[in-house]
Amino acid sequence: MSSDQPFITDESQVVTETRDARMTGQGDRFNSRLREAFGSSPFILTKFDKFLNWCRGSSMFMLQFGIACCSIEMMHTYAVKHDLDRFGSGVPRASPRQADVMIVPGTIVSKFAPRMKRVYDQMPEPKFVVGMGSCTISGGPFQEGYNVIKGAEEVIPIDIHVPGCPPRPEALVYGVVKLQERVANGEAAPVTVKPYELEEFSDLERDELVDKLADQVDDDELVMRYNFADSP
């Protein structure tokens, strides 16, 4: 190439197939659904809240959180074939501090409930919870177990319940998509009664049980008290 010539690519020498393939459909790319929604103008007028809700609902970070049998189906939901990522919510984060949505996949027992509450508390607002499986609704097949919390709602608020034992991955996908819809529409989670709270031991009402444990548990230790007799 002589120096006085401008830089010209010799098209005939270039393999253009991939490039062409990339370029076709380009027009479509800019005519995305978003563009359709906005109309011809590149500007949108919307309420900030609405926009933010739409953003929230379109990209959800899930907490990677496995408890029991349902978590196996949850893994299948994330993985090939069902691929939750298609709906913009398939990025499992291992740390609660980076997650928006917690799927509670399994039976919650007395020893785990305080930990789950703690993990939930560590998630930043706004946060959402999908309860997966009968166990998170009522304790499921283990409802009568001496050690089983009768539903996740006794501990944390739940936005969407997905019934089943275990729910099929399709059902979970449906549940998550429903949640996304609700978030995008700015619908709030129902306020629920949470009978079981984490509290400091010294704040518990004094009764026989508390007296008995008094020398075992420090005053400022966080505890959860279960009243199995009043459970639904």
Added chain:
Amino acid sequence: MSLERPDPVDDGAVERTPDELEALLGDLVVDRDDHLNAPGFVIRPDTVQETLSVLKEQAGYDHLSVVSAQEYENRYESIYHLKKYDDPTQEVSVVVPADKDNPVSESAEPVFRTADWHEREAYDLIGIEYDGHPDLRRILLPETWQGHPLSMDYDLDRPQIATLPEHANPLQEHHKDADSDTMFLNIGPHHPATHGVLHLKTVLDGEQVIDVEPDIGYLHRSEEQMAQSGTYRHQIMPYPDRWDYISAGLLNEWAYARAAEDLADIEVPEYAQVIRTMGAEMCRIAAHMLALATFALDINGDFTATFMYAINDRERVQDLLEDLTGQRLMFNYFRLGGVVWDLPEPRDEFFSKTRDFLDQLPESVEEYHNLITSNEIFQMRTIDTGVLPPEVAKNYGATGPVARGSGVDYDLRRDDPYGYYDELDWDVVTEDGCDNFSRLLVRMREVEESAKIIEQCVDLLEDWPEDERNIQANVPRTLRPDDDTEIYRAVEGAKGELGIYIRADGTDKPARFKIRSPCFSNLQTLPEMANGEYIPDVVAALGSLDIVLGEVDR
């Protein structure tokens, strides 16, 4: 043939009649209480160690399967179910009654290391105290729990308190050595590498682990109570699916089916046995695939190719199982005396689908070998890490791929045959490496053996004459096994010896239902493998154990 074992060399494997055993034990035996599966010797609570050592050292009973404890109207009782690794059909039960008002009995921990956790569980759930136990505290329930839930006077409605202890100060000096620069690290119960809700209390010295203690019970769902409140015929069968929930449902159902069928003397038709064998091996493939997937995940990091490939293969098996049973995960397909329904129609389609799966399996296994086992980084992480010598494995009662990866040739499908296994041609896989890599190899090779078994079952089922397709024996609507009959029966689950102990009391529900979970014993070996290694090796070792918390905690 592959199913025959070489002649026993040491006289530990020599079979003794119950009377010879009684003579060997001499004065130690105060009474006989035979179970359906084994002779039972009643001994005094202060001679546990002596009796067990005699049986272990002089009669070769080197495998303590499980300790099952229970409360009677007038006494407490712990039963030590002993077997031989060389021949698990030789069993003996040692029955130790303890005083009703002051239930104390001697700990077996010095003789069998595995008794440590088993006795802690018995203490936790029943309330028997073990004298001389190194660390007798609750294991499944929170430390602050009141009462022992499987004892007779337990009140389900009483309130309970669980604590969330402030986690230990990471810079706190470790109690073992005031000069050392150690740090305490909590792994779990919510952590991606713990395969569920397991909590590891680790003490580190730099990057090195000097002590790791698994803390379990975060998924203790009262499985034994559930089984004890269900009727034999139909109400118990759904629960086994939920013990080892990694698609190993049929294998677990078989454990209950085998114990209950032997207890109630039910003969299963041959055709049903073949279907069971086929279904169970499909489950094994699915379970091992997940073990492989998560192990690769632990070693290689994020949701990588291997994970997706293995899940893909699982989806294929799950499709087949869904065709067969109607559910993807919780099959509830076995019934006492057979299976609930025949193969799906059209049968040809099911067979060809199964064959398609089997045909592509060697290719996928090859792919896994290319992806992981021949990967240099993977090998560096797994070879010679997490070493578990065979003697240690036996002492902890390890079974399944964990034991076979340490060269312990123990597989109940061959050694204590049930189902249709002894009619088929397949091999038991063992590896001698004793490390993380061997355990993975065992699982991968077992997948191929399972495929062989399924193929033979499909051949058999295809040619089965139409009028002999009997899927269920005649079983009475209500089963009431005789009062005070006891049985312990085990099958080879995906993780190892999955056994059930049942005591019948003449009603239609079991009086005591005890699950011997292979993962419970296998997990106990973790400190042996991990102490002294680096932190990443703990994760690798845990992954190679392939525990499932539903089965550890029950």
